[in-house]
Amino acid sequence: MPKFVIERNIPDVGKFTSEQLRSASQRSREALCTLGTDIQWIHSYVAGDKIYCIYMAPSEELIKEHAKLAGFPADKITAIAAIIEPATAE
Secondary structure (H helix, E strand, C coil), rough: CCEEEEEEEEEHHCCCCCCHHHHHHHHHHHHHHHHHCCCCEEEEEECCEEECCCCCCECHHHHHHHHHHHHHCEEEEEEEECCCCHHHHC
């Protein structure tokens, strides 16, 4: 299944409390449960005014639907072409 990076612009998200982040995670999980098993949230990076999320989904449209249901922006959705890491150099 294709993987995507979703860039979400959320002012001051890097300053959110653990409770605020937990609440956002719960909204995301509820939306995922509504959409079924065709979409999976792998993990997210919270940095400054953005959240960068890694998802598996068959299409950008399903990611947009998840964002709408969860109440989050999905400002930029980019398909992941490849994953490299230190072991790739060997």
